[in-house]
Amino acid sequence: MSTTLPNVWHLRRVAETAAKACLICHKPSSSVMITPNNKDFFYVCPIHLQDRHFCSPIIDAEEEAAKKKAEVMAREIEKVKQEYEEKQKRKKEKAKVKKDKDESKEDSKDSKDSKDSKDEAAKGDADKKDEKERDEKIEAIKKAQGMGTPAADDSPRIFALHKNFYQMRIDRMRNMEAAKRNRQRLQDPSYFPSVPSGGL
Structure with missing residues (x-):
């Protein structure tokens, strides 16, 4: 087993019932820092992640691109809504x-009422058509971007530990490997010297 441990830690959340002691302050925490290869993990309070002497966030290029994409999509949707308005x-x-022009003309009351009802019906149909067109444009933008709703949590998800804490994790892994090797050696019967044979 190799002691190589990348200094990349992903933040994960567990259920409150599975909370364990924080590495720093020993209070129960449901936030876990874990390496991408799942070799090492530890529990930590979210407040410690803001301490630059403990760790620093790593900017994930994919995550940044996804955020930019979401912003562009939101702007395009807003633009479509403004056009509709x-x-x-x-x-x-x-x-x-048109109504003012109609009123200026002295038409009979009956013909005016029938015109108004026709105009209102046509207007209602046009409004529904415009609303449908707006909704279709918004859906098309969402599909083109290939995204649903953007993630609500904007906090960083990937971190690099400060060199002292990183060294502590490496030392811990080395000690665990050494203890494992010693246990294996103790179980091997050829590890111990044999009883001397021969008479006195």
Whole structure:
């Protein structure tokens, strides 16, 4: 078993019922730091992760790209919504101008009522069509980006330990390996010297 241990630690959460003592302050913690190869892990309080003398975050290129993608998607969706609102404003203004023109003309009351009801029905259909078009655009943007909702937790997930803490973890692994080798040697009967044979 090799003692090589990468100084890359992923933050994982466990259930509160599985919380164990923090490496630093020994209070129960449900946050676990674990190496990518699962060789070593330890429990730590989330507050210690902000201490630059304990560890520092590693910026994950994929995670950063995903965040940027989510921001771009949010901007595009906002743009589509603004276009929809502007379209609705223009339609309302046109309808108002048209209504004013209709009122200026002295038409009979019956013909005016029938026109208003037709206009309102056409307007309702157009609004539904515009809403559907807006929703389709938003869905298309989400599909194009290949993303659902962005992650709510923006805290760093990958860390590198400070050199002293990293050395402690390496020493611990070396000691564990040495203890394991000693146990194996003790179980091997050829490890002990044989009883001398021969008479006195």
